[in-house]
Amino acid sequence: xxxxxxxxxxxxxxxxxxxxxxxxxxxxxxxxxxxxxxxxxxxxxxxxxxxxxxxxxxxxxxxxxxxxxxxxxxxxxxxxxxxxxxxxxxxxxxxxxxxxxxxxxxxxxxxxxxxxxxxxxxxxxxxxxxxxxxxxxxxxxxxxxxxxxxxxxxxxxxxxxxxxxxxxxxxxxxxxxxxxxxxxxxxxxxxxxxxxxxxxxxxxxxxxxxxxxxxxxxxxxxxxxxxxxxxxxxxxxxxxxxxxxxxxxxxxxxxxxxxxxxxxxxxxxxxxxxxxxxxxxxxxxxxxxxxxxxxxxxxxxxxxxxxxxxxxxxxxxxxxxxxxxxxxxxxxxxxxxxxxxxxxxxxxxxxxxxxxxxxxxxxxxxxxxxxxxxxxxxxxxxxxxxxxxxxxxxxxxxxxxxxxxxxxxxxxxxxxxxxxxxxxxxxxxxxxxxxxxxxxxxxxxxxxxxxxxxxxxxxxxxxxxxxxxxxxxxxxxxxxxxxxxxxxxxxxxxxxxxxxxxxxxxxxxxxxxxxxxxxxxxxxxxxxxxxxxxxxxxxxxxxxxxxxxxxxxxxxxxxxxxxxxxxxxxxxxxxxxxxxxxxxxxxxxxxxxxxxxxxxxxxxxxxxxxxxxxxxxxxxxxxxxxxxxxxxxxxxxxxxxxxxxxxxxxxxxxxxxxxxxxxxxxxxxxxxxxxxxxxxxxxxxxxxxxxxxxxxxxxxxxxxxxxxxxxxxxxxxxxxxxxxxxxxxxxxxxxxxxxxxxxxxxxxxxxxxxxxxxxxxxxxxxxxxxxxxxx
Ligand code: BGC
Numbered sequence: 150x151x152x153x154x155x156x157x158x159x160x161x162x163x164x165x166x167x168x169x170x171x172x173x174x175x176x177x178x179x180x181x182x183x184x185x186x187x188x189x190x191x192x193x194x195x196x197x198x199x200x201x202x203x204x205x206x207x208x209x210x211x212x213x214x215x216x217x218x219x220x221x222x223x224x225x226x227x228x229x230x231x232x233x234x235x236x237x238x239x240x241x242x243x244x245x246x247x248x249x250x251x252x253x254x255x256x257x258x259x260x261x262x263x264x265x266x267x268x269x270x271x272x273x274x275x276x277x278x279x280x281x282x283x284x285x286x287x288x289x290x291x292x293x294x295x296x297x298x299x300x301x302x303x304x305x306x307x308x309x310x311x312x313x314x315x316x317x318x319x320x321x322x323x324x325x326x327x328x329x330x331x332x333x334x335x336x337x338x339x340x341x342x343x344x345x346x347x348x349x350x351x352x353x354x355x356x357x358x359x360x361x362x363x364x365x366x367x368x369x370x371x372x373x374x375x376x377x378x379x380x381x382x383x384x385x386x387x388x389x390x391x392x393x394x395x396x397x398x399x400x401x402x403x404x405x406x407x408x409x410x411x412x413x414x415x416x417x418x419x420x421x422x423x424x425x426x427x428x429x430x431x432x433x434x435x436x437x438x439x440x441x442x443x444x445x446x447x448x449x450x451x452x453x454x455x456x457x458x459x460x461x462x463x464x465x466x467x468x469x470x471x472x473x474x475x476x477x478x479x480x481x482x483x484x485x486x487x488x489x490x491x492x493x494x495x496x497x498x499x500x501x502x503x504x505x506x507x508x509x510x511x512x513x514x515x516x517x518x519x520x521x522x523x524x525x526x527x528x529x530x531x532x533x534x535x536x537x538x539x540x541x542x543x544x545x546x547x548x549x550x551x552x553x554x555x556x557x558x559x560x561x562x563x564x565x566x567x568x569x570x571x572x573x574x575x576x577x578x579x580x581x582x583x584x585x586x587x588x589x590x591x592x593x594x595x596x597x598x599x600x601x602x603x604x605x606x607x608x609x610x611x612x613x614x615x616x617x618x619x620x621x622x623x624x625x626x627x628x629x630x631x632x633x634x635x636x637x638x639x640x641x642x643x644x645x646x647x648x649x650x651x652x653x654x655x656x657x658x659x660x661x662x663x664x665x666x667x668x669x670x671x672x673x674x675x676x677x678x679x680x681x682x683x684x685x686x687x688x689x690x691x692x693x694x695x696x697x698x699x700x701x702x703x704x705x706x707x708x709x710x711x712x713x714x715x716x717x718x719x720x721x722x723x724x725x726x727x728x729x730x731x732x733x734x735x736x737x738x739x740x741x742x743x744x745x746x747x748x749x750x751x752x753x754x755x756x757x758x759x760x761x762x763x764x765x766x767x768x769x770x771x772x773x774x775x776x777x778x779x780x781x782x783x784x785x786x787x788x789x790x791x792x793x794x795x796x797x798x799x800x801x802x803x804x805x806x807x808x809x810x811x812x813x814x815x816x817x818x819x820x821x822x823x824x825x826x827x828x829x830x831x832x833x834x835x836x837x838x839x840x841x842x843x844x845x846x847x848x849x850x851x852x853x854x855x856x857x858x859x860x861x862x863x864x865x866x867x868x869x870x871x872x873x874x875x876x877x878x879x880x881x882x883x884x885x886x887x888x889x890x891x892x893x894x895x896x897x898x899x900x901x902x903x904x905x906x907x908x909x910x911x912x913x914x915x916x917x918x919x920x921x922x923x924x
Contacts, residue, residue: 150742151167151254151334151825152688153413154623155184155437158407164274167588174178174337174532175481177849179642187260187529187532187533190532190537191525191529192525192530193526194276194278194528194537195521195524195525195528197276198276198524199275200507200510200511200517200520201241201242201275201503202242202275202276202278203517203520203521203524204242204503204506204507204510204520205241205242205243205261205276205503206242206244206245206276206278206523206524206527206528207244207315207492207493207494207503207506207520207524207527208241208242208243208244208245208249208285208493208494208496208500208502208503208522208661209243209244209245209246209247209404209460209493209494209495209496209497210237210243210245210496210497210500210896211245211246211247211248211250211399211497211498211499211830212236212247212248212249212250212262213248213250213251213497213498214233214497214498215229215230215233215234215237215246215266216228216229216230216233216250217229217230217233217924218230218472220498221251221498221895223250223251224389224464224630226421227250227251227254227258228264229265229266230769234265234266234269235269236500237500238266238269238270238273238274238280239269239273239275241503241504242274242275242276242503243280243502243503244278244280244281244527244748245280245281245282245283245493245527245585246266246280246281246282246283246496247282247283247284247334247495248283248285248292248497249284250282251293251610251611251612252609252615252617252618253291253292253293253296253609253618254292254293254294254611254796255293255294255295256293256295256327256328256547258723259293259328259329259330259543260328260329260543263282263328263329263541263542263543264329264542264543266282267279267280267329267541268281268543270541271541272317272368272642275361277737278528278531279531279537279541279692279852280541281331281332281527281530281531281534281536282329282330282331282332282438283330283332283333283334283381283460284321284325284330284332284334285300285333285334285335285607286321286325286330286333286378287301287334287335287336287337288300288301288302288305288321288607288608288736288738289320289321289324289541289560289603289738289739290321290325290328290604291607291609292326292609293324293325293328294609294618294620294653295620295621296324296620297320297324297465297553297556297557297559297621297739298560298604298608298738298739298740299317299559299563299564299737299738299739299740300560300563300564300567300736300737300738300741301350301351301562301577301604301605301716301735301738302336302337302350302351302352302353302363302735303350303352303353303354303716303735303736303760303761304491304563304564304567304734304735304736304737304738304757305317305353305363305367305563305567305773306353306354306359306360306363306760307354307566307733307735307757307758307760307799308567308570308756308757308844309359309757309758309760309865309867310562310563310566310867311362311363311365311366312364312366313559313562313563314363314366314367314370314467314563315366315367315369315370316370316559316753317370317559317560317563317564318336318366318367318368318369318370318374319370319371319373319374319375319377320370320374320552320555320556321333321371321379321558322370322371322372322374322376322378323374323376323548323552324547324548324556325378325635326376326377326378326544327376327543327544327546327547327548328543329541329542329543329544330378330398331378331379331534331535331536331540331541331856332378332379332381332425332530332534333371333378333379333380333381333509334383334427334572335367335371335380335383336353336363336364336367336368336380336382336383336418337351337352337353337383337384338352338353338360338364338382338383338415338418339351339352339383339387339388339411339429340353340354340355340356340357340360340388340389340410340411340414341353341354341355341360341389341760341761342355342389342390342410342412342772343389343390343391343394343770344547344689344717344719344761344770345393345394345395345397345686345689345770346389346390346391346394346395346396346717347396347679347681347683347684347685347686347715347717348388348389348396348680348681348684349389349683349716349717349738349761350605350606350715350716350735350736351606351607351680351716352389353414353760354759354760354761354796355760355772355773355774355796356760356761356772356773356774356796356862357409357410357413357414358413358862358863358864358865359454359760359862359865360413360414361413361416361417361418361659362417362865364382364414364417364418365418366799367380367423368380368382368418368420368423369421370420372421372422372423372465373602376548377581378543379424379425379533379534380418380424380425381423381424381426381427381460382415382418382419382425382426382427383426383427383462384427384428384429384430384462385415385426385427385428385438385444385445385449385459386407386411386412386415386429386433386438386444386448386449387400387402387407387411387429387431387433387444388400388429388430388431388438389411390402390411391431391804394685394686395682395685396609396681396682396684396685397430397431397681397682398431399431399432399435399555400431400432400433400434400846401433401434402433402434403434404894405855405890405891405892405894407433408825408890408896409889409890409893412448415433415453416453419453419454419455423457424457424458424530424533424545425457425458425459425460426449426455426457426458426459426460426528427459427460427461427495428445428459428460428461428462428465428491429462430462430463430465430468432473437465437468437469437473437475437681439461439462439465439466439468439469439485439486439489439491439802440469440476440485440486440488440489441476441489442488442489442513443492445459445489445491446489446490449490449843450490456524456526456529457526457530458492458493458526458530458837459490459491459492459493459526460491460492460494460495461486461491461493461494461495462495463495463497463795464495464496464497464498465474465486465495465691466479466482466483466486466491466494467479467482467496467499468482469481469485469486470482471710474793474847475631477503479501479505479672480508480509480719482658483502483505483506483509484509484514484515485849487506487509487519487523488515491523492522492523492526492527493527506520510810521827522858523829524538525815532906544830560738560739560740560788561744562844563738563740563744564737564740564741564743564744565643565744565747565748565756566756567732567734567735567737567744567756567757568730568732568733568734568737568744568745568748568755568757569733569734569735569755569757569758569759569798569799570582570730570731570732570733570748570751570755570757570760570799570800570801571732571733571763571794571798571799571800572728572729572730573729573730573731573733573800574729575710576708576729580730580802580835581669581708581710581729581730582710582730582732582748582749582751582802583749583750583751583802583835584669584671584710584749584750584751585639585884586633586637586669586749586750586751587634587637587638587639588639588640588641588667588668588669589639589640589641589642589665589666589667589668590630590634590639590640590641590642590667590668590669590670590671590672590749591641591642591643591644591658591661591662591665591667591669591671591707592627592630592631592643592670592671592673593643593644593645593646593647593658593661593670593672593673593698593702594646594671594672594673594674594695594712595646595647595650595673595674595675595677595695596626596673596674596675596676596677596712596714597625597626597627597645597646597671597673598625598626598627598628598643598645598646599616599622599625599677599744600616600619600620600623600625600739601613601614601615601616601619601677601678602625602675602676602677602678602714602715603625603626603714603734603736603737603738603741603742604678604736604738604739604741605678605679605680605716605736606678606679606681606684607678607680608678611680611681611796612678612679612680612683613678613679613680613822614677614678614679614797620739622899623626623669623739623740623742624742624743625742625797626673626712626714626734626741626742626745626746627643627645627742628643628742629742629745629746630671630742630746630749631643631747632708632744632749633743633746633749633750633752636734637750638707642658642661642665642667644658644661646658646698648677648692648731649694650694650698650872651694652697655694655698655701656896658698658702659701659705659864660699662702662705662707664836667707668707668708668831669707669708669710670702670705670707670708670709670710671709671710671712671749672698672699672709672710672712673712673713673714674691674695674698674699674711674712674713674714674715674721675713675714675715675719675720675734676714676715676716676717678736680707688767689719689720689764689767689768689770690719690767691719691720691721692723695721696723696724699711699721699724699727699728700724700727701805703724703727705727708729708730709727709728709729709730710728710729710730710731710732710749711728711730711731711732712732712734712745712845713731713732713733714734714735714736714737714741715735715736716735717735718761718763718764718793720765720766720767720793722766722793722868725793731794732745732748732749732755733757733759733763733799734795735757751802754801754802754803754835754838754841755763755799755800755801755802756796756799756801756841757799758797758799758843758845759795759796759797759798759799760796761793761796762794762795762796763792763793763795764792764793765791765792765793770793771790772796773795773796773797773860773862774858774859774860774862775790775859776856776857776858776859777856777857778856779859780859795909797843797845797862799843801834801838801840801841801842802834802835802838803831803832803833803834803835803839803840803841803872804832804833804834804840805829805830805831805832805840805841805842805868805870806829806830806831806832807827807828807829807907807908807909807910808828808829808830808875809826809827809828809914810825810826810827810828810905810906810907810910811825811826811913812824812826812905812915813825813826814826814915815914815915815916816915816916816917816918817883817884817915817916817917817918818884818917818918818919819885819898819900819917819918819919819920819921820884820885820919821883821884822881822882822883822884823881823882823883823884823905823915824881825846825879825880825881825882825905825907825913826877826878826879827844827868827877827878827879827880827907828870828875828876828877829842829844829870829875829878830870830872830874830875830876831871831872831873831874831875833904836872837872838871838872839869839870839871840869840872841867841868841869841870842867842868842869842908843865843866843867843868844865844867844868844880844882844907844908845862845865845907845908846862846863846865846877846882846905846906846907847860847861847862847863847905847906847907848860848882848903848904848905849861849903849904849905849906849912850887850889850899850901850903851901851902851903851904852901852902853889853899853901854891854892854899855889855890855891855892857889858889860906861889863882864880864882864886866878866880882905884898884917885898887903887917898921899917899920899921900916900917900919900920900921901916902914902915902916902917903915903916903917
């Protein structure tokens, strides 16, 4: 055991273990003395390491490799296999472990595993360097049983509430770190431009600004709270738009498009201090990103100045030869990925990677100096996380009851805020929603009676389907409605349906409707959990049986509230206009059932706004920021863009009317700032309910050297006004934010006429004057 004694310095713990977070705000707080302490420390550790130690530090294995039984088939109950543990940590000096062995564990199990892993690493591994443990805690501590689980990213985006998202991430960090895990593989900063893609729901939606704002909030939440974890920005770069819509298939993305839609969220989150990036498993323009030096070096390191750790995605070095066929064998794949710039390989189920990397060094194919570059970054991250100074071990116990209660309250609030009401037609002279919780209601549909449907993938298990790991006591939507209605003396009947229900089941629901004679039907459709490859679909249409159910429920003559639970907008054009009310619930998490019930009963008002465009037909998906030609119809009119619901749409139980939008001037220079005054008033609605709205500010460039988007979101703000009241807010929009990526792949603002639009208010025209670089 070398150097170990140096690492256990409890006296330094308090100050050192939080360096990571003060370093989050790189800039003013980044005092030179702290930086040099870090450098001195890292260099002193590096100087003691052998090549074996170094390749070990660059290796990441899944926990499965350390458990008894074979990888992907660990013996139950999971326990560490001391031989495998020593093989990985002591013999191969593995520096990082990730994941669970296939399902969630209680906090005590995590604490036991992490304590033992760190004990072996620090006491028996030659270098004594603590292990960097990483996990996907993407909507709460998803692999800790009993953790607080909130909405998935797509639902968080719908809240348009960055302060709340930041707070949610801060609580998540605490629950993750307390069990001894300091590194989170979150957030996803891929922009969700294609609803067919099975990870669409893991994104913050289709808009680059909203995704950037949310991403920064989440990173700061993870890293800047009292008990922080390191965030990972994933998946760099261009993962979310494969041509086929299927996971990890080829993408053709020109540099200009990469820079327009996919790069900005990463750029913002790097500037916010994220210390790790995970590479896109796919290929762009025929080059797998794991060997793309332009993406991983020129763009990431040189242009964005990223100094943190680049980790591969799952098994992606090996896939370079087994799937992508750009390497002849594993060894060549290792060399190519190292040359391209990866620091750590998420191997994660073999020990060939360190062996091959060592061979490459011995053969002179990879220099030791190249290893040093990566190991320095990895050690730096471990240092920032305080792992060398006591921070590698779990906290003695979990957070206080008050912290837990606050987190639960926040998860419920976030789920409620995400609920997006997209239609609320009048029935008998008043909007159908909210329903009367003292009356009769019948709830049915395949997502009404399963907690897993509310949570989605990465919940308890990778695919989120195993009910054994559901949080005990959390109600499904159906149960939550039953409880809520019971409180008011109403009568709620739930008719459960499995996903593969048939005509006979629909007839049974019809009979239940005849028996109960409800005043409204709540029909809950959507998807069961999935992620990655298993979530690929052949057809964006909602399965036929769910469309049949909607039609059958409409035929009963009882007004229908359609509730969609799912993270990807499936299409159902044949029945989409039938329901009188339409509520998008996304994947609202463990508290989503209650949030749905509260919205239906009118206890809270739906406050979400759609973070994507909902296509009407399976082949007509076009995001809101499309081009003018996307609007040309077969009859040559400009009406081709007819989504089911537009980006940014949603309503509450009271309306906010825009009464005026004015700019401070009509002509601006390129360095000026447009001051936009927006006046609004409560526009009526449910008695006593304030009107809440997200003011969305779009610009339209009238003529540009690259075909302009018809609309581009440039700023947004949540406002609220009490009944009978009026309000006013000023938005400051720098003219420099009205640009685009030009033919030279450079950001440019071209002078000319711009339309500025806030929500449905008619646009205001401004003139921008000055000299700007034109291609
Ligand atoms: C996913 C990543 C995830 C990683 C580790 C991969 O399959 O693409 O998003 O972080 O596994 O679990």
